[in-house]
Amino acid sequence: MDESNAGLVDIVREYLDVNERMRDLFVHFRGGTLGFGPVRDLFADDERSPLFRLKERCHRLFRRRGSDREPMWRAELFDLAVGSLFHEAMKFRENFYQQVVYAPRVRALRDGLGADHAEGEELLREFEKIQTAAEARMDEALQETEALLVHTGDQLWVLLSGTQDGLITRYLLEQRARIDQIHPVGLDQLLAEMHGDLAPAHAAAARSYLESAHFGHALAAFEAAGEDAGDLSRLVGYARGMQSFQAGEYAVSLEQLGGWLDAGVGAGDAPHVALAHSAVAHIDRLVKDEALVACAEAVASRLAEVAAGQLVAADSAPSLARERK
Numbered sequence: 347m348d349e350s351n352a353g354l355v356d357i358v359r360e361y362l363d364v365n366e367r368m369r370d371l372f373v374h375f376r377g378g379t380l381g382f383g384p385v386r387d388l389f390a391d392d393e394r395s396p397l398f399r400l401k402e403r404c405h406r407l408f409r410r411r412g413s414d415r416e417p418m419w420r421a422e423l424f425d426l427a428v429g430s431l432f433h434e435a436m437k438f439r440e441n442f443y444q445q446v447v448y449a450p451r452v453r454a455l456r457d458g459l460g461a462d463h464a465e466g467e468e469l470l471r472e473f474e475k476i477q478t479a480a481e482a483r484m485d486e487a488l489q490e491t492e493a494l495l496v497h498t499g500d501q502l503w504v505l506l507s508g509t510q511d512g513l514i515t516r517y518l519l520e521q522r523a524r525i526d527q528i529h530p531v532g533l534d535q536l537l538a539e540m541h542g543d544l545a546p547a548h549a550a551a552a553r554s555y556l557e558s559a560h561f562g563h564a565l566a567a568f569e570a571a572g573e574d575a576g577d578l579s580r581l582v583g584y585a586r587g588m589q590s591f592q593a594g595e596y597a598v599s600l601e602q603l604g605g606w607l608d609a610g611v612g613a614g615d616a617p618h619v620a621l622a623h624s625a626v627a628h629i630d631r632l633v634k635d636e637a638l639v640a641c642a643e644a645v646a647s648r649l650a651e652v653a654a655g656q657l658v659a660a661d662s663a664p665s666l667a668r669e670r671k
Contacts, residue, residue, distance in 0.1 A: 351511040353407040358517060360400040361428075361502055362524045364388075367396070368435075368495055369527075375488065382446050389439040401432045420505045427498040434491045441484035449477045499528040507539040512554030515540065515547050516567070545571045549578050556581060556618065561589035580609045584618050591625045596633055600626070600641050607645070611652050623649035 367388050374380040392398060408421040452473045506514065518525055518533060525533045537547035552567035564585045568578070583606030590599035603622055611619060626649060629642035 350407060351509070351513050353403065354506075354509070354511075355514055355517045357400065357403050357407065358502070358506070358514070358521075360396050360403060361498070362521060362528075363396045364400055365495065365499060365528065366524065368491070372488070372492060380442075382443060385439050385442050389435045391436065397432055397435060401428050404428045420501070420508055424498070424501045424505045427494065427501045431491065431494040431498050434487055434494055438484060438487035438491050441480040441487060444477060444480035445484060448473070452477065503529050503536060506536060510541055510550060512550035512552075512557075516551035516554045516563070519548075519551055519567075552581075552585075553578060556585060559588070559621070561585045561592065565589065577612065580606065580612065581615070581618070583609060584615075584622065588622065588625065594632075596629050596642070597638060600629075600638070600645050603649075604645055607648050607652065616653065619649055619653050623653060 367384075371380060371384055371388060374384070388395060388397060390398060393402075404425045408425040452470065455470065506518070515537065518536065522533045525536065529536065534544060537544055541547040541550060548567045548571035552564045552571060555561070555564035555567055565582065568582050568585065571578075573579075583602045587599045587602030587606060590596070590602060603626065606622075623646055626642050626646045630639045633639060
C-alpha cells in the first residue's frame, strides 16, 4: 500500500472532524452559547487539536513530495488552504479569549472600583479600547475562517478527484454522509470524477477491502459494482471462500475457493493465494471430518501449485462432493 495514500486518508479523516466541529462551533457562537473550552480544544497549537494535526499532516505529506508527483498544484493549494485556515482560526481564538475571559474581568474590576475611584482609570480605558478592537477583529476572523473552511473543502474535493486509489475510495464510501456535507453535488459525483463512473469506484474499493481481509465489505462493494467489476469479478469466489472460512463454514469455503481456482487466478493475486493457502492448510486442525480434510488438502495443494506458478487443470483436484462419496 502506498504510504502517501494512507496519509491522504488520515488527512481526509482529520478534515471531516474539523469541518463538523467548526460548523458546530459557528452555530453556538451565533446562538450566544459558545464557551472558550470548545474553541481552546479545536484551535489549540498542539496535537490535541484536529486542526493542528490536519495542518501538520498536510505539511509532512505534501511538502516532501517530489515534482514528479501529479499534479502537485492540487496538493500545494490544499496545503496552503489548510495553513491559512489554521492561522485565521488562531486569530479568532485569541480575540474570542479577549472577549470571554479578559473583558468580564475588566468590567468586574471597574464595577468594584466604583465611579469615584480614579486610580487605574487610564489603564482601564486602554483595556476597553483593546476589547473593542478585539471584538471587531474577532468578527473579521470568524468570517475569514468560515470562508476558508468552505474553500478548503472545495480544494480537498479537487485533490481527491485526482486519485483512483482503492483505500481512499473505500474510506469515502464509508463516510458518505459526512462527505456529502462538503460539496453540494455529493459523493457520487466525486467518485465519478475519480474513477470515470461509480462501478469502477466500487470495484476499486472491493480490491482494497480484499487486501485488508475485510471480505464481507469486499462482497458488498462487488455487488455495488455489478457486472462492471470486469476482471475483478473472478475474486468474488475468493472473497466468499475466505468469508466462509472466517465464519467456520469450511465446506462452503472450500467450494468457493475451488471455484475461484477453476475460474483462473490473476497475475496479481499472489497475496490472495498465499492467504487462502494459509487458511485452508489449517482446516485439518479444526475439523474431524475425513472427507472435508481430504478436500482441504486437495485445495491446499492446488493453491501451493498456483503459488509456485504451476497452474493445474480445473478437474485435477477432487471436489467436495466426490470426496464425500
